[in-house]
Amino acid sequence: MNLKIAVLPGDGIGPEVILQAKKALYAIGEVYNHEFVFEEALMGAIAIDKTGNPLPEQTLNLCLNTDAVLFGAIGDPKYDNNPNAKVRPEQGLLKLRKELGLFANIRPIKPYKSLLDASPLKREIIEGADFTIFRELTGGAYFGAKTLNEEGTHASDLCEYSEEEITRIAHLAFKSAQNRRKKLTMVDKANVLETSRLWRKVVQKVSENYPDVALDFLFVDNAAMQIILNPRQFDVILTENLFGDILSDEASVITGSIGLLASASLGEKNALFEPIHGSYPQAKGKNIANPIASILSAAMLLEHFGLFKEANVIYKAIEKAIEYKVVTVDLKPDSKFGTNEVGEFVSNFI
Amino acid sequence: MNLKIAVLPGDGIGPEVILQAKKALYAIGEVYNHEFVFEEALMGAIAIDKTGNPLPEQTLNLCLNTDAVLFGAIGDPKYDNNPNAKVRPEQGLLKLRKELGLFANIRPIKPYKSLLDASPLKREIIEGADFTIFRELTGGAYFGAKTLNEEGTHASDLCEYSEEEITRIAHLAFKSAQNRRKKLTMVDKANVLETSRLWRKVVQKVSENYPDVALDFLFVDNAAMQIILNPRQFDVILTENLFGDILSDEASVITGSIGLLASASLGEKNALFEPIHGSYPQAKGKNIANPIASILSAAMLLEHFGLFKEANVIYKAIEKAIEYKVVTVDLKPDSKFGTNEVGEFVSNFI
């Protein structure tokens, strides 16, 4: 197979971990005879620094015209604590999601057997947990109108959803549930929010097409609790953008490290793959960032193109790295292995 | 001291647990010579059933003209799964918060020594955790304009904040931090939301009055993770309404049961005290609901009126109940004690 892949390393540890993902893909390409052509482009704080624009036209065009996007991380503290910054790195990522129509962000959560003791949660709580979060990615308060009055004393964010936006991701989530344990949990705040009530109504309607999937509802406050109390109860979680952002980071604790979680963002035509961790600027350039999430994103990319065998080889390699404790310090405080060594182990294993 | 207390038992297990809180207050009154006069009123689903209104005029008037409100729980599944319900129990609580101007919801999180093993989190993670969440309670998406178009295909919720709304709760939170470990963590989503950026700006400004308090910022997705990874890092958490709703329920897992957490909601003139658990309809009438959160709300009420010694007696009694394992099934699955027995133990101990 020939794939043209746009690579956006982004900020902080992005470039370091993306490098390891590329190494894994190169190795797969060699062994299984695929041609992966990578083209790098700027996004995020680095793009602002170099061009003034967090998502330069050139980057967007590249992404629109490749088979898939591999993305590192975004964000820089110099923008975070400046509420008056006019341009922010995150705008680049949000615009990219919107322009590529990446409406579904999919985040699988499943602890590795050999890491069951690495989580702050007890082993007996997380053993056997295995669920996937479907987060809506191009709507909600992320994209609604924002206002700030002239005096800078009053601000607003509008959370909006349409039936159509809910329907399309609901179908994906139900289909995924059909291939899994046939349970879908809709998370919302329908006792307070109008948008949540629309979600509930639309999801109920979509569910009629999937009579084999059991549908239930949880309020987001309760869901935030249930994910920790009893993660095994979940199969597929479906939720709106901001709730999904919060819950998926929270759920990462089940696996022992956010450095282990990857995600796929899918649209009608485009697809982007990224680790769910952020740019982790404190770790930049220190060879301590965990590359596994980024390498896993590459595996999700392969799966997306039907290369299941190849993806599996990567999954196996990562399992081995974890089993042999070839991992970074987030998973083993006294580890002598860094970003490079873990990535090297994985690509050598392929 | 003479206190006139409005009692709103509400729905589900509300009446059962409120009864135990009243018993504790009666016992305190007798021993320490205070006169607590209780007046009951309707709110929630039960108020809809009886009057068509989740917050009848009479209830509101009573609450406006008493020293404090003791509230049980609200909510009924028959409204939750009906997105078209015109009147919902929660509207009663939200209206009450607004009318009484209860802008600050304060939720202390601290595990009991003898319950360190009851949490899904490991003992070494939660041991020593002790923080308080200040949740803004009368603004944000809870109270902004809501729309649903005629065809029922498009909905919106407006999240709004003003400098004034942020300033008043920020002062309370900083003052609390001054009396604690002098650290305040502002939780927001300033990389995406305009309201969050206003929060950040205003809180930074308010912080100038509290140079002895260290201020830091966390994005809400990261905060949802950090609360589980390392709860000891927090002292005072300050956040907006919806984030506070989610994070405080999540944080309840640290204590082993949401049935152990109480909250105070304060305004300029009024105060309301409530357990943070919901109406738990499945448990209604079964004498299995944990009354401790409700009794703790009563203790917070006493503290609010400067009756620290009396509040302490309740805290001690609850500690004893937990130590002697006179607790409900949420804390000890094979417990033979119910709501009544736990309440009885506490009031006898006083």
Ligand SMILES: CC(C)[C@H](C(=O)O)[C@@H](O)C(=O)O
């Ligand atoms: C960087 C930020 C804008 C982003 C988000 O909130 O969506 C990130 O947290 C994520 O989850 O991908």
Ligand SMILES: CC(C)[C@H](C(=O)O)[C@@H](O)C(=O)O
């Ligand atoms: C019942 C509901 C409206 C309420 C809220 O969301 O504020 C509850 O969850 C709470 O936290 O008090």
